[in-house]
Amino acid sequence: MSPDTPRSIRRQFWSQLPFFLWLVVLWMLLWGQFTVLAALTGIVIAVFVTTVFRLPTADLSGRVNLWYGFLFAVAFLAALARGALTVAWQTVAPGHPGTAIVRVPLRVDDDLIMTHAAVANSLVPGSLVVEADRENRVLYLHVIGVTSAEDVERQRRIAQRWEERAVLAVGSRAHVALIRSDAPPVVDRIAAEGGGR
Template sequence: MNDPRPEADARTRRTNHVVALLGMALVWILLWGTFSWANLLGGLAVAAFILVALPLPPVVFGGRLRPVALARFVAIFVRDLVVASVQVTWLAVRVGHTPHSAILAVRLRVDTDLNLTLTAEALSLVPGSLIVEVDRAAGVLYIHVLDIHDRAEAERFRLDVLALEARIVAAVGSPAEVARIRTERSGP
């Protein structure tokens, strides 16, 4: 009897390597800021070198890509990016106002490496918030937030982070992760 798992595992590893190769090449192109065939080939070469010379443990994507939820995530993320940019610009040019900041700890509901990374990256890309530390074991993000005045604003920001996590999980999470978010959102 032949076990189909080794072949499936090899196929999964190849698929993961191809996805990682293409993802790193995309990041390379984004870092250069323009698409060209030279940037694409250079990105593929750098990505191949990284995958061969610096092998990492496999990161298995157990989720599903949901296009509608992904489009919703992107739309809200772009809106948040624009709103936060205007707010930070206003803080920078406003005379006589000293913004207060805070470092908030937010425990995510889904503590997978992928969710922690995607949520942290999305938060760091929005002006006015920056990830200071990640407690991977506990699933906690420590976030520096600009212009927080009281506990109510801190709690609103914490809820915004959890809403961001929910949008990410809805876009790329596994069915179990989506169910976990829905269960914890509805309460006990």
């Protein structure tokens, strides 16, 4: 073993800690219980998942903006409430609310940001990610309450706004600059470069 092995193990532990904690929180959310027993079983499940089903380490930007993280959380809670009320109204309102599959091209070429955007869009009532094209960075959402082309475009902008919020909260400085420069989506940049990555 090399002399810096303990240091690399500590670095890996700290870089994976947010994912481990997220698994525990996700377990408690799935059971709908925030108890000591749910936390302990969540820790056991997280240890099992992270040791048996080892995935490649996600590249973290090393940047966390607490203010934008707070704004992300507030916007998410507001979207949850608004989405729940909208879906509740659509279930009792006469007529069909209208549905569509909306193609949402993302602007940042990053797995973690794509995951944040997909999870936020899926958890808000009224929309669900049905497919994620990782190669071209495109999400496909099933959305209810869509009756016109303007509604489709509005839903696309809402979904892209979640990507922007995630970048501002935890994205790298290069990704923040890309979002602020209003760069075209990744799939359009690939097409402009002749289809090669």
